[in-house]
Every structure is written in structure tokens, then in C-alpha cells.
Amino acid sequence: MIGIGLIGYGYWGPNLARNFAAHPECRIAAVCEQDSDRAERAAQAYPDAKITGDYRTLIEHADVDFVAIATPTSTHYQFARDALLAGKDTLVEKPLTTTVAEARELVDLAAERERILAVDHTFLYTGAVQKVKEVVDSGALGDILYIDSVRINLGLFQHDVNVIYDLAPHDLAIAFHILDAEPTAVQALGACHAGDNMENVAYLHLEFGNNVIAHFHLNWLSPVKIRKMLIGGSKKMLVYDDMEASEKVKIYDSGITLRSDDRDEANRAKVDYRTGDMWAPKLATQEALGAEIADLASCVQTRRQPLCDGRTGMRVVRILEACQTSIKNAGARVEPAAIP
Amino acid sequence: MIGIGLIGYGYWGPNLARNFAAHPECRIAAVCEQDSDRAERAAQAYPDAKITGDYRTLIEHADVDFVAIATPTSTHYQFARDALLAGKDTLVEKPLTTTVAEARELVDLAAERERILAVDHTFLYTGAVQKVKEVVDSGALGDILYIDSVRINLGLFQHDVNVIYDLAPHDLAIAFHILDAEPTAVQALGACHAGDNMENVAYLHLEFGNNVIAHFHLNWLSPVKIRKMLIGGSKKMLVYDDMEASEKVKIYDSGITLRSDDRDEANRAKVDYRTGDMWAPKLATQEALGAEIADLASCVQTRRQPLCDGRTGMRVVRILEACQTSIKNAGARVEPAAIP
Amino acid sequence: MIGIGLIGYGYWGPNLARNFAAHPECRIAAVCEQDSDRAERAAQAYPDAKITGDYRTLIEHADVDFVAIATPTSTHYQFARDALLAGKDTLVEKPLTTTVAEARELVDLAAERERILAVDHTFLYTGAVQKVKEVVDSGALGDILYIDSVRINLGLFQHDVNVIYDLAPHDLAIAFHILDAEPTAVQALGACHAGDNMENVAYLHLEFGNNVIAHFHLNWLSPVKIRKMLIGGSKKMLVYDDMEASEKVKIYDSGITLRSDDRDEANRAKVDYRTGDMWAPKLATQEALGAEIADLASCVQTRRQPLCDGRTGMRVVRILEACQTSIKNAGARVEPAAIP
């Protein structure tokens, strides 16, 4: 049995706990939570777990083999560093850290100590993203021309990060996974409406080279919840709408054809467009978090790195940092720094 | 009776013709169309109209009091100029011209000759936009914080203009109308996927001062048609979805409240958010184009300027031009030139 | 050119007129309308047509080759009979008549005089119904098990017919077309809420033998407009939603499998169900009414009967009459009378 130590029993922590507890090879050994109401709820749900307000107690607990960190972003670095230093395998809520330098340190530490460092990009374990990946990899869409994602809702305003750090990790992880590529330049624009310096609405524009772009609309101040990603290909196009109860992924046999030989009077290529059938493949229906935890448990036992390891998390943080620089400079075009 | 001379019987021209013909004070006096098939269709539909391939013949036709121009954007300036010079009231398809300088000249010419110069921003005559305007003007939304519009579909690629000139005029006209303000700076990003230098996907970011922003996603290469505008206010929020059969406008009693007196340990204001009822007001169901033509006919008879006059059209072109400068400079922040 | 005489320029008449006028082989020769406002609108739209308030004048007009009847149901029989007697080809709005006896007489009269008798079941000319028919005929759905249709909206309460006569003709014509079969028994239930004896909500249950059923919900008192038909097959299932802007027809690779060899302790067959991909075929995008009128014009010229001839219309009336008997007898099971 893998003893799980969970730091943070707020919004996401209970979901992690429930899924770890449901895994036959895992058990909740300890929970660290400073809020007394939440700590009490944890105690009731997991009567056999050690409940503590001090994360060091948890990390050092003999029954804890694996530390899961579900606390505000600004605390990730310290908690993960100490967990790795204590020799524990570690899962960190997304984004991994606030800066690339911190992420780099955690990745190196995990490598040095031969510990697993995982980042909780749960979306990569959904049946929908797996199907999108499979369709893109099959070449059915042709060359990818653009990705456009809208991820907006009336959101939990966070105190230590802006809407980019909160929501963009999802889109970045999905885009990297699908495109198997990383942006060469970013531009970010937005606004702060809550009386502080934290953007609550942001637009990210990413260049992937070769005329491929991605654009994300991130917003905590939308009256409606939208989770919709378009992927335009040279042959077909795909819509992934996570708010659909079923049929989350639709592939449209629609596109354009350049008739370069049939030039008009101004010597311009003509563009034909065509619409065709639509196809919504059946998706695997597993709970994503359950699949992720199964992957993690297997990693712990076989000592391999998981689908979303520290490097994946670091690549996401690299772009977050570049976007942060851009948005504080009025959308200036920023080329992400090479990872040290 | 007002004799209508219509230049261009392609995609939009027949709609204009049908609505003019249905107005009791208007009749189709002449149609100019160079394509022989289209000319024949015009002749069949309006057997009493003069059909010609030469726009000068139409402009100079004695029965033509009012010239309606529904041709590619690059031709608007010449046709409208000549129509005004011939003393005819004139309606020009959006956008009015390609450049502000051209628009300026037409506006001045219309003023000088005391002719009506109208621009066909049909959306302003829809029941939906009228209701949005009414709601915003009532103050129900509080201060407007942002406008976000998505206007995408698998589009008719145009040869003489990019997707900004094709689709942004709608959003610009609506935004100016609602906000009663114009952008102080713009940034535009996009990509060209059709082997030419014409953007088929574009993102416009507009600053209106005082932290108010607007953002438009314009795309000819989307497998799905979306026409959705969000308006975030400090008190309430509005969604205008033009693809809804009914209930195009929804007002959400949702928003955030700053609790500035209840600062947390880091001395930051807390943000509460609340969700409440949703309300979809009944909309006037008139056909917008019919309402616009009724307005134009009344203008002709009373010699007043219409809701969308040349100045409105010029203001739209001014921002289009600034966006064009920005998109050709990798999204550089561009402050629109003062109108000369 | 075929001279069209249109009786009735109310709700549907103008649509018929516009589509006839747009056909290169047809022209509006005469319009009969008793309401003076409507007559004036007809005169303005068709300045060359004879406008009259007396249907006999229209029928006897020398320029009228083809009479189109778009008047309340109770008048169809008389107008169509007189048109056929006058030797004119005739199109009658659905339903053809109120009773089978009347329908029989018109069908016989048309045969005797070798005139075309068409019924305006426009839906059969839509790309959606054509595709549904094609899919069903291909055998892709397996055996049809049931059809369920919901056709409801806040409706124009009619004075001379109940909601069954108003809305069921659509579903009946579509069901007969798809199944190539007619009901062996019907049961109808409903209610009258408008202070008269006219049902404004009705439910029809049709038996087609061999355990195949169809059920229609018809309602003039629904706050929302729904036009949704489910077709359950033994292999796949289909949803035809006419309110969808695109993707009106969806085929689901879902169904049940009987495992008759794997009986449980109670010796009952086990039922497995499976869900699979969904597929939305591209539909022809013609305007249905235009396609219908093209078919009619071709029929007039080649002297063949149209897709929806008098016999089709009569079969629909036969079931309407049986449903009427049932609904006035508390849903009693009624076997439709053999057509005399």
C-alpha cells in the first residue's frame, strides 16, 4: 500500500483524497490542513489518517510515501522541495511553480534523488483529450493551422495568481500534448477589474512557428461557463467542447482548398471551401482523476515517470512566465527564455 | 416614390433589392451587374428596372434617386464618390471604404452636396442590438468592464480584404453604439493560411480607456458558426448570442463585489462573487434590413441623416486601418490617427 | 411559362408566391384574397398579376394554368374541386381536405380529368427528410422499432381545425414516407384549453404492426418551439432536430443486443446496450419550397404526378380522420377505415 500524505484540503484536495482512497493500492495516511473546519471534515472522512496543521509533520510521517500538494501556487515550491528532500514521491497541483527557476530546481532535485515528480494536469487523462490527441496524431486533420480555446466562467478570484496562472495551465498542457511543440513567442493582453494588479481577463497569443498559432481566452468574470477549443486543420477541423454532456469531440470534414492553378484576374489563388459530414467519436468514460491516480500508483511501484512529469510542468511554467512578462508590458512579443 | 439604383447583385445585393422593393415608397429603378447570369436574375425579379453593366449609366439614370452600393470593398470609394457627385443619396455596404482618407472625402462630399451618405451596418437595426443598447443605457449592468465577441464561421474568403475588414465592422459598429466611445489604442494579431497575405483569422484587442477593453475573434476558417458577444458589467453581465433562435439576449444578475474593508492578512481586498437570476427580455422581431430601409426612406424624404451615416462609417474605417497597421506589425500597439 | 393562380395571400401564400415567381418557368398570373390589406400587398409585389376577391374569377382566368390553394382547411375541398373541374392543375395546402370522402372525390376528379393534384407537404422536399429516408432505406438503422416526434410551439390557434389537423400532417407525411407503411390502428388523446371544442394539445399513438409504433406530441401551447423526431432502430438510432441550424440529422451507433443464449437464473434473456460514435451527414441545403415548386413545374410540363400527389394527401387525411374519431372518444383504439 502506498501511504498518501495530502497537503491542502480546500477546493481540490478532497477530490484527490477521494480518488486516492478509492485506489486499491493507496490509502490516505495523513492530511495537512490549517483551517479547523476543513481539518475536521478530513478527519471524519479518513478516520485512520493523521491530521495535522504542520506540513513538516506530514512530510516526515513514516507512513507517508507519496506527498500530494493541493495548496495555493505560491506555496508549491517550498512544499514540493521539502517533500523531495525528505525522499518522498510528489504530486503538485498545476501550475508546478511560479517561476521556471523554481521548477528547474524541483526537476533537478527529483532527478538527483530519483523521486517521482508529477504535476496534476488532469485534463490529459480525460477521454476527450486522449481522443483529440489520437485524431491529430492520425493525421486526419492534416496540418494544424490554429488552436483557439475559450475557458471562461464566473471564477474563484485567487489571491496569489492571476487568471493566466489559474486557467492557462490547462490549455498549455493540452496544446503541448496535441501539437508536440512549444511556442516560440507569446503575447498576452488583459485587464484587472478587481481593484488590484491581478488580471481577471486575459488573452494569450502563442506562435508555434510555420504560421501555426494558438489563442486562449481566459476569464474569471464571465456570466457563463465556456470550455471550447477549436482546432483548425488543413484537411478537417475539430471542436472539443468540454461542457457537452456527451459528444465532447466533433470532427468536421470541412476546410478550404487552394486552387493555385486557377488564378483570377489579379493573379491571386482562388480559395474554395467545402463543408461535409460531422463525426463525434465515442470517448472513454473513465474519471480522469482516477486514471491519473492509477498512472501515479503504477509509477510509484515501477519507478517510471508519469505522463505529466516535472519537465512537462516546467514547460508550462516557462510559457506562463513569458505571458506574465508580456501582459505587464502591454502585449509585447516575448520569446520564452531557454530553460536553464 | 424613391427610385433605387443598385450596384452589385451578388451575395448581398438581392437582399437589399428585395427589401427596397417591399417598401411602399421605394422601387427598383436600375441594377448594375457585370456578371450576365446575375444580371438576368435581376431582370427577371425586377422586369421594370433598367439593367446595365456600367455603373455610370446607373448613376446617371434619371429615375435613380438613391444609389445602393453592394460591391467589393475596394470599389466603394469610386462608386460612392461618383454617385454623390451626381447628386444622388447613397448607401454603401460596410465597410465604407478601405482608408480613412477616402472615407473623409466621401463624408465631406456628402456634406457639401447635402446628400445622404449611409453605411449598411444592418446589425444596429436588429431587435437584439437595440435591446442591448437599451439595457446598457439604463445602467443595469453598472460600468462596462469588457466586451468579448466571437464572430467565426467557415467563411467566404474574400479577395480584396482580410477577415478584419469583412467581419470586424459588425463588432466595431455594435461596440461604438453600445459604449458610445471609440478605442484609444488597438492591437491586432492573426494568421494567413490561404497562401496569400490576407489574414483569415484575427484577434483584435481594443482599449477604451479607464480599463475598459474589447476583444474580437474573427475567423473564416472555423467549422462552426459562432456569433456570441459577452458584456461584463460591474453589476450585471449580458450575453448576446445571435445564433439563438429566440432569447438572443440574456442578462445575468452575476458579478463580483470588492470587500475593501475586509482585507486579508496580505492586505488585499477580498473579492466575493455572486450568481443570481437570468433574464431574457423579449426582442422586437422586425427584419433588421427592412427597418434600416424604412429609416433610409424616411431620411430621403425628410433630409435627415440616418442612424448609420458616413461619420459612423468613417469611425469604423479609422479603427480598421489602425488594426491593419497593427496586424502587419506583429500586434504592435497602435493609437488610431485623429480623423483629419 | 406556367401561369400561377394563388388563392389565399395570408400566412403561407406569400411564400408560395415568392417561390413560384423565382422559378424561371412560372409567373404569378392572379391572386385571390378577400382581405384588402393583403390584396394590396399582393398587388404591390406582383404588379402584373390579376388581383381579385372572387376565387371563381381566378380559376376561370385564361392566364391561370395552375391553381395554388393556401386557405383554411375547411375551404380546400370546394376550391380544389372547382379548380380541377375548370381543368386546372392544382396544389392544395396540407391537409388536402377534412374528410377522406372529400379527398377521394378530388383524387378521382384529378384522375378523370388528367389533371395534376398536388398536396403541399413541403417537409418531404427538405434535405433533412431526404437524408433520413436515404439512411432508413439503406438499412443502416436495422429494423425500425419506433418513431417519436415532438412538434410543439406557441401556435397560431386556428378556428376551423384542431392542433392535430394543423401539425400532424407533417409527421404523418414524414412517417409514411420513411416507413413506406401506414398505421393499422390509432389512439389520440388531448385537451382543449381555449374555451372551445378544439384540441390545442394532442398525443397520437400509431401502430404499424409488427410491434412498430409512432407517437406524436402536438401542441399549440408550448412556450418553446421543438421539432424533434427520434427513430429507434434495431442497429442504430437517428435524431432529426429541425431546430438545429446545422447537423439536423444525427445517427447514433447505439442500441441493444439480446443475449438469448446467456439466460439468467430466472431464464430471461439478458439485454446488453452499447453506445458508439455519432455521425451527422451533410444535408442538401436547397430551400424545400423551391425544390417542391421545381418538381411541380416539371410535373406540369411532363404530365407526371408529383412526389406528394392527391393519394399521398388522402392517406394523411385518412389517419387524421381516425385520430379525430379517437380523440373524441377518449383515446379509443380506432382502425382507420379502408379508403373507399
Next chain:
Amino acid sequence: MIGIGLIGYGYWGPNLARNFAAHPECRIAAVCEQDSDRAERAAQAYPDAKITGDYRTLIEHADVDFVAIATPTSTHYQFARDALLAGKDTLVEKPLTTTVAEARELVDLAAERERILAVDHTFLYTGAVQKVKEVVDSGALGDILYIDSVRINLGLFQHDVNVIYDLAPHDLAIAFHILDAEPTAVQALGACHAGDNMENVAYLHLEFGNNVIAHFHLNWLSPVKIRKMLIGGSKKMLVYDDMEASEKVKIYDSGITLRSDDRDEANRAKVDYRTGDMWAPKLATQEALGAEIADLASCVQTRRQPLCDGRTGMRVVRILEACQTSIKNAGARVEPAAIP
């Protein structure tokens, strides 16, 4: 603490267990499950609970104060009877029993022994149904004219009951709750497509007197999941769509007005219809099952009967039985027997 004994850990049982366990006054004392895999899952989730394959062992267990029965319908009577005889408060999955006679016996037994007998009609505890009830009770809709419900999906075919017994309890409980009335007559039609005598598609038509009707479409063989209820009132209308993520309840200011004084030539009342605003009230967001269990725990402690007591469950069974008689008699009109 209330010791919960749960009989049946299949589809619904784990949900009951989880919600009981989350209640501060309840604990899972015992689980009865014959399937060994499920029993093991129960043991892992509730390590302190007694796991048994014999329901008598559970019922007689000293730590069990409250028996929750989540087994196939045909077993409810026996298990509930024995639980009540053993002096335990009891919750039974819906429907309470197969026959009214059995339900009557349980209700009498509970009264005699002063035990709580609850039926798990969870929908009555949803924010949506509570809001519908509140709106109807306020009189905002005017007189209720009809209820129409569609409750269909690709369903778990059950072995011991048909689709009526599976799905209609939801609609019946909601309709009785909203209307505060019970049907005076029922008619049921349907079909069996799975090679047995169990209807998998059914239509229920209920008369409530005074021209008020309800109609339910129940279907295990639909490719799409629909949960939509329309309530037509004389003043306004309501749509309750349980598949909507938010805005499950919408009230339409739409309806008809009889102009009895303005009679037409045939001396019939004219009907005007009007459409107006739509309003979607905010709903309470509690989990319904959690709210139900809180109600039950409070009942146990205060010895009052719950919202859905045995009488409510018996009233539902009474109509199920009448529908069963009707559907086996080709939709014959059946007046439900008076409860003995």
C-alpha cells in the same frame, strides 16, 4: 450517531452510502451485498462496517438503527417489511413496492410500530423541483393546464420491472408534489422491443380533472438523454430541463388570451397569443441526496415523517399499478382503485 444498514451495494447503493457517511450524525454500520466484488468494494470504503450477504443479519444487527434498501423493486416489500418488523426506521428505493396492497401493508406496519418509512424520491429535494413548486404555488403560472415530461435515455434494461416502474416514479412524484393532486384516470401505451414482455418505451396519459392533463414519455431505447418537463399555465409557462448545466428552470411570460367578447363570424371566441420575457431563477445548489439524508436524519431524531413518506410512495405505486393495467389492455382508460 445513527447506525445505517444498507441493503444493496450495486448502482445506487454506493451513492446512498457516501451521502450517509458524509452526514455528521450518521455512520455506515452494515452493508448487505451478495455479489462478492461489490461486497469487497463496500468493505474497502467502509472498513468499520459489518459486511454480510444475508439481509437478516443486517436487519438484526444491534448497531443498525436505520435500514436503507437499494435492491430491485420486486424485493422491496420483503426487505422493508422485515426491517419494520425488526423495529428499524426504513428508507426504500423508489418505487416503494410493486403493488398497492404491499405498499398499504408497509404503511400500516410503519404506523403501528411507530417507525419511519421513507421512499427515496430524491428529485423532490433538488433545487430545481423546489423552485418549480415555489413558482407554481405562488400562482405565477395561473391555472395549470398541462404537464408534459420526456424522460428518455439509452437505459439499463431491468429484469423485474418495465420502463414505467423504472422511470415514471420520478415524474409521478414531481407531478403530485407540484399539483397537490392525483390522477382520476390513466391511459398507458407502449411497446416491448427486447424479446420479452417488459415495455421499454411507454407513454402515460393522466387526467387530473378539470381538463388538466399530464403526459410522460418514458424510454430506455433513446440514443439521447432527455429530461425535460413543460408546465403550461393559463398565465405563464415553465420549462424544467434537468440536462441543463445551469438555468434548469425557465419561466416564460407567454400564453393565450381568450377574447370572448370579440367573436368572429362563426361566433367563436378569438384566441390571442403573446410572447414575453423569459426568466431563469437562481436555484439552490445543494446535492439533492445530501438534503434528503439530512431530512431523514432529522426525522429519526425528532420522530416526524419525512417529505417522502410511505403514503407518498403508496400513491405513486397506485398509479403505477393502474398504468400497468392500462398498458396490458391497449391503453384502456383505467380509474385507479381507491386505496384500501
